Amino acid sequence: MNLSYYNPSDRYRRRNMQRIAWAVRTLAMLFFTVGFGFWIGHLYNQQKVVTLQAERDLLMQQRDAVQEDITRIRAEAQTANAMLAQARQNYEETIPAGPMRDIMALVKKQLEEGMDPQRLMMAVQSARPPRNCTEIETRRFMVSTPAYEGPDSKITVAEGKISISGKGFSAKNDKGEVEAWYDPLRAVNLVFSVEGSAAQKIDGVMPLHHSVVVEDKEYRFTVSQGAQSFAKVTFDSCDYP
16 A cells, blocks of 8 residues: 655645646736737827818818918908998099089970970070068968868968968878878878969978969078978068079
């Protein structure tokens, strides 16, 4: 019968060696994992840097392009403003403005309606600044309405040779009821009756302007809103022609 030799210290030594080997393998695996992770992270960061640099370069190119567009648009706007200013100046130099434009339009209308150019030219040449004008006077008359039942109202000037009267629309109160006085915000009808000639009528919202020639005088009238129910007439007279 053979008896085997058993040494307990060998068993403990083998266990220690196994534990050390396992620890070494674990540490090696851990170091490998950490190192691999750092390597992958390094590669990712490098790629991220490259991508960000490319995006930065693209944004800078776009910024430069936008700045070029802004510069071009500003230059075009300055050119357009200069051209507009020149066109406006040319227009103002070519096309009359203010009273001159109104006069040219009136002359054009008279010619289109068949007025003799020579006669129109003589009328323009005979026109001159007012001379020997009187002081401005003020009168008033009551504007009649459909709801007004009183007597007719008018004023006379030029020693009774000119009379002025008018009609208007009835005003309404807050309830929509018709009043006897006229509505100054609506058109009125004025009648200038001249001795020895046909009556002259004008319509519109006051103030209204009109002139009447009697013998060697021109009477210039402005009819505007007066006190309730009344129209105010201011006028003067000058030598004519």
